Every structure is written in structure tokens, then in C-alpha cells.
Amino acid sequence: MIDRILIKYASPTLAGVKTGSLFKIYKNNQLDLNKEIRNYNLLLNPLDVYLDIIYTCDKYSLIYLYRLKMLLHDLKNKNVINFLKAYGYEGILLKDYISHLKSRFEYFNKTPHEAGIFLGYPLNDVQSFIKHKGNNFKVCGCWKVYHDVEFCNNKFRTFKKYTQVFSYLYDNNYPLETLVYNR
Secondary structure, X not given: OOHHHHHHHHHHHHOOOOOEEEEEEEOOOOOOHHHHHHHHHHHHHHHOEEEEEXXXXXXXXXXXXXXXXXXXXXXXXXXXXXXXXXXXXXXXXHHHHHHHHHHHHHHHOOOOOOHHHHHOOOHHHHHHHHHOOOOOOOXXXXXXXXXXXXXXXXXXXXXXXXXXXXHHHHHOOOOHHHHOOXX
16 A cells, blocks of 8 residues: 555645646565556545556656546646647547656656646746756745746645645544545
């Protein structure tokens, strides 16, 4: 079970205040990760939460946990669509976008910069990160902020609060599925 990892790295997404989260699961011969992901999807998909193995290397697998409705909403934005087209994202189905994201991880053997869109980062910050090559940012939190510092700082505080609350509740025997906000 990877409950503790989900709580630590994905509480804002589980709480429904962030589109997606990425986190590593280091390889362990005793863990059947594909089976774990299937089991979590059976438990969490009815709550609008989905997990997918987005990238695998010798040392770890990278898991993408996301809110389906939030992601679909984010990907309907015309500016986001046009931005992603420049990186080869096409199609109208979500599975096409996620499949292309996986191929971009494989191609670069690291996180492609546009992945921020799939995590719910503001488009203008993702674009500025690429333009400035990660430099000249105003604030660094869950992402590097180039524009609306106050808005992003409020988001970061909210994310931290949910992580603290979820950790506390989980440590006090609340099952993971009872913590997931069902929109």
C-alpha cells in the first residue's frame, strides 16, 4: 500500500484543490505497482481520482494522480490547447493527451516542461518557466511563479494545509478514501 506516499505528495489533489500531482515510487521487489495502481483506481475512480504510471526507469516509477473533471476543464481552455499543440499534443480524447505526455517523458528521460499544465499550474507561469529557462522567477513553491504571486502563495498555503490535515487524519486511523473530497 502506498497510502502514506499519496498523503505526502498528493493531498491537494485528493482534496480537490489541485488538478494533479506527480510522485515517485522507488522500485521494490515486494511491491506489484501495476496491481497497486489498479486497486487504487478501483477505489478512487468513483471519487474522480485517477492514477497512472507516467514514466518508469531503473530506479523508480513516476505516478500521475489527477482529478479527471479538473483536468478536462483545464484542457478545454483554448490558450492551453494552442500551447500544447506546439509540443505535439493533438486529439480530442484525454487518453491521447496522457499518452503523448508519457511519450514526452520517455523521449526526454525527465519531466517535460509542459507537464505543469497537467498538474494545474497557471499557463502563464509554465510559459514563463520555459521562456526564462527556470530563471528570473518571483517565488518558488510547488512551481516557479512569474506572475500572480499573491494568488500562487495563497494556493501554496492551501496545499500545505491540506497535506498537514490529511497527514494528521491518516495518522489517526482515517482511511485514505474517507479523506478524498468527492465533487
